Amino acid sequence: MKLRGKPEPLLIRGGRVIDPAQGIDAEMDVLLADGVVSQLGHGLEADGARVFEARGLWVVPGLIDMHVHLREPGEEWKEDIASGTRAAAAGGFTTVVAMANTRPPVDDASMVNSILARAAEKAVVHVLPVGAVTRGLEGKELAEMGDMAEAGAVAFSDDGHPIADAEVMRCALEYGCVFGKPIIDHCQEPSLTRDAVMHLGYWSTVLGLRGMPAAAEEIMVARDIMLARLTGGRVHIAHASTRGTVDLLRGARAEGLPVTAEVTPTHLCLTDRLVHDTWYDTNTKVNPPLRAAEDVEALRRALAEGVIEAIATDHAPHHLDDKDVEYNYAAFGISALETAVPLLLTELVHPGLIAPGTLIERLTAGPARILGLGAGSLPVGRQPAAGSAPVVAGCRRVGAGSLRVGGCADVTVIDPGLERTVDPERFYSKGRNTPLGGRKLRGWPVLTVVAGHVVMRDGEVLA
Ligand SMILES: [Zn+2]
Missing domain, CATH: 3.20.20.140 (Metal-dependent hydrolases)
Incomplete structure (x- = not known):
């Protein structure tokens, strides 16, 4: 990925954490640091981390x-x-x-x-x-x-x-x-x-x-x-x-x-x-x-x-x-x-x-x-040569579908109540081919974090 360097720590606070792999569906904080999920719990200290207030939102792997x-x-x-x-x-x-x-x-x-x-x-x-x-x-x-x-x-x-x-x-x-x-x-x-x-x-x-x-x-x-x-x-x-x-x-x-x-x-x-x-x-x-x-x-x-x-x-x-x-x-x-x-x-x-x-x-x-991405397995069969590695500093794995502590900090935050109309002209994809143009839908992703890097916020891709 083109995301390089060490991501800033990020505290996603007070959201409804839904992590089926761990059997979690509860209001919690999620702290991301060094590209991994570093803590999951209640009342976590920001400790210099940026804070994303997620009350009322779903925080999911x-x-x-x-x-x-x-x-x-x-x-x-x-x-x-x-x-x-x-x-x-x-x-x-x-x-x-x-x-x-x-x-x-x-x-x-x-x-x-x-x-x-x-x-x-x-x-x-x-x-x-x-x-x-x-x-x-x-x-x-x-x-x-x-x-x-x-x-x-x-x-x-x-x-x-x-x-x-x-x-x-x-x-x-x-x-x-x-x-x-x-x-x-x-x-x-x-x-x-x-x-x-x-x-x-x-x-x-x-x-x-x-x-x-x-x-x-x-x-x-x-x-x-x-x-x-x-x-x-x-x-x-x-x-x-x-x-x-x-x-x-x-x-x-x-x-x-x-x-x-x-x-x-x-x-x-x-x-x-x-x-x-x-x-x-x-x-x-x-x-x-x-x-x-x-x-x-x-x-x-x-x-x-x-x-x-x-x-x-x-x-x-x-x-x-x-x-x-x-x-x-x-x-x-x-x-x-x-x-x-x-x-x-x-x-x-x-x-x-x-x-x-x-x-x-x-x-x-x-x-x-x-x-077979679970169990901390590296999806890439072995470390590729330098320069071609799909590796981000501090994170050599994909999130593997869970917010387990120590796993790659891949997180999605969804606002289940957010209403927006589909506008294919505003797609990031070059393909505008959707039958849903003009349809009002409710429940959009509002934050995408890849290996600790915020790549999307409020629908806008930042990377
Ligand atoms: Zn097919």
Whole structure:
């Protein structure tokens, strides 16, 4: 990260500390010093530290987004590491996991090193790279997963594409086991989704658009679960979106298989009806598509029960040119980092559908567990060469989804009552592609602290 030097001590006073990993939900002070959480308790002395008054606000472990497209290298007009990580900071995220489908893709150790080096120079939050499963994301030959794991890849994925070949997936899972890393799959049977642009259902019929059946996702999820059973490898289902997927996950979990899943705020809060209601707004075009109300219902239940353990945004910024075309030709994706928290609070927490502690767990400890960031582990396989180290003075770890004393001082403060209207023109992301523009949302992040450095305050990115 570009944050250098020793951060000033900071006392975050009197907030509602929600740290599910430690079972904490109570009014407390949090003292950050030397880049780590130094004390947690009541009536802590400022002792020369700057003070942030957090009464009435939530103080939570730095949010972790395990599915982000930063577009660098190769598509910097859509996003780059500087703009994407500033968008993350604005959205309350202190760690982002960067997908490998850049141009060229991250499919060998030198590319992993290059992402870490660029991040060391320009990122304002922690960036953890994902390595491709197959060379060139072509779905044929396995990439050098061992080298990439050693260089610091935290997981493997061809995301953007499914791993269509079952034998390739089987081998990937076997290697993944060896390195202890999950294989993240974008589950979609390609033959069922050719030229399709939205969910196959009532609204695709009404609108006359080609639909993707839920079965296209579920066939692949079922296959991956079977391959997890066969190999013992760890499968992580990216952006789960259908009721059938939830049923399959529930079965896998009951069986004790090493299968985890994430869901996006988009799929938790919006339905395919929005394509109709916005009259073919291409900002509603996303892959997997916005699904039916019954799917959204099932996803919410799965999130609450822990069948789905993580919320990830699948932040997919695009240029206006990619979206300002007919629905059939528009690119898939939503710029989501800066609206995730307020959307989730507005749609799920304030109406009482998800408890605050559960929501925060799925944004912190959940993804940390899936990525193996806990237990003080260094996410980077080993210390990279000087100059390329994603290391901040006094803090060589990411926050790992908890405010444990001694852990990296990654903290997010959320004002649950703050109301603001989404204005894509004010995004830090270069991608303004959101269907939420003009929507009034309640519950925004107001402070983002990365390794003790304040990188966002009151919505303004300072780094
Ligand atoms: Zn995907």
